[in-house]
Every structure is written in structure tokens, then in C-alpha cells.
Amino acid sequence: MPYCVHCGVELDATAAFCPLCHTKVLDLSQLPDPAAAQPFPTQRGEVAPVAKQELALLITAMLACVAACCGILNLFLRPDRGWSLYVIGAAVMLWLWIVPPLLARGMHLLLRLLVDVVAVGLYIYLISVDLDGKAWFWGLAAPIILWGGAVLLLLGLVLRVYRRSVITTLTILIGSLGVFLFGVEYLIDHWLCAAWEPSWSLVVLTICVGLVIPLIIVRRIPSLREEARKRFHL
């Protein structure tokens, strides 16, 4: 087996050059044989992309199968309680989350969010019907889902415009989390005692503001931004 005279790496018998340092192989006793089989493939292989329609079909089949199996099992196991409705509802929700975006390429953000929010709303509505909890659904769950949808929509629109760096995205994400939880506590307080006394969400919001301020400072000052990029590999 020949070795590179420059870097010492072991060479293949067919190598005319060292693959590491490109030093020419000059071993008169072992001249390279260009006709011999190369140690590497000469053609570049490509992995075939997964067809989205096939993936959508597979996911649909899997979810439908789980829902159908649980529905049939429910006929024999505790038929007085419609427990399989929870599984079927979850399968429908997952389907609405995953399959339409797979099939409709370039689905509008607003439409996608609307489908997702409606899916969550429908599932929680199903649970509220089973638990006889229409009051808490309309009084608490529905407003929180709508609020979450509104924050997500705003987040999506803002990130589309300001998606320049990891620091900006992180700043916007932390800020919206604080605002979302602040609104959630308002809705809970309003539902429970018809009065607003912010407590835990104020703590969360303060922490979020405390995280957002240094991030904004880092983003604004170029030297700090470069330093952060280098240190955290952004």
C-alpha cells in the first residue's frame, strides 16, 4: 500500500495524487493503475424527495386507522362512555394540522392559522360537550383559543417582515409569550371573579421584558451583535 511522501496518509493503489495535500504520487515500484476500480463512486447519488401526496396519504391512513380501531374497541369496552370520541377528535385535529399544509403548497398563513385554531377549538368543544362544560368552553376556553390565534397571527406577520436574525426572532418570540400569558391571566380572572388582579402573569411578563431589553441592546450595538454571533454561533 503506498503512502503520501508529504503528509503520510495511506493511499489507495489507484491514487495518482494524495487526496489530502494533492502531492503527486511518485512510487516507481507501484505506479497508479488508471484502469483499476476507483475507491469512490464516480457519479453523485441523489436521495429521491419524499412525495408530499404519498406522505399525506400515509398520515391520513394512519390517523383513520387509529380512530377506527378505537371506535370499534369502544363498542365493546365501556360502551356507556364515549371515550373513543377523544381519540377520534385528536386524530381529526392532527389531520387538520398536518395534511392541508402538506397538500396545499404555499397555503396562506392566515388560512393555515384559521384551520389550526378551528381544529383546536373543535376538539376542546368536543371535550366540553362530553364533560357538560359548555359554560367554561364559551366563557374561558374559546376566548383563550381566540387570543392565542390572534397572538400567533401577529407573530407570523411580524416574523415574516423581521425575519433577519436569530436574535430578532428570539426577541419577538419571548415578547409575544409574555403578552400571551398576560392576556390568559386576564381572561382567567375575568371568568373566575369578574375582576382583574394580575399576579403570576405579571412575573412572567417582567421576566420576558428583562430578557427582551438586553436582546434589543445587543441587536442595536454592532460590536455586541458580532460578539454574540461569534459566541453562540448564530
Ligand SMILES: [Zn+2]
Ligand atoms: Zn498527502
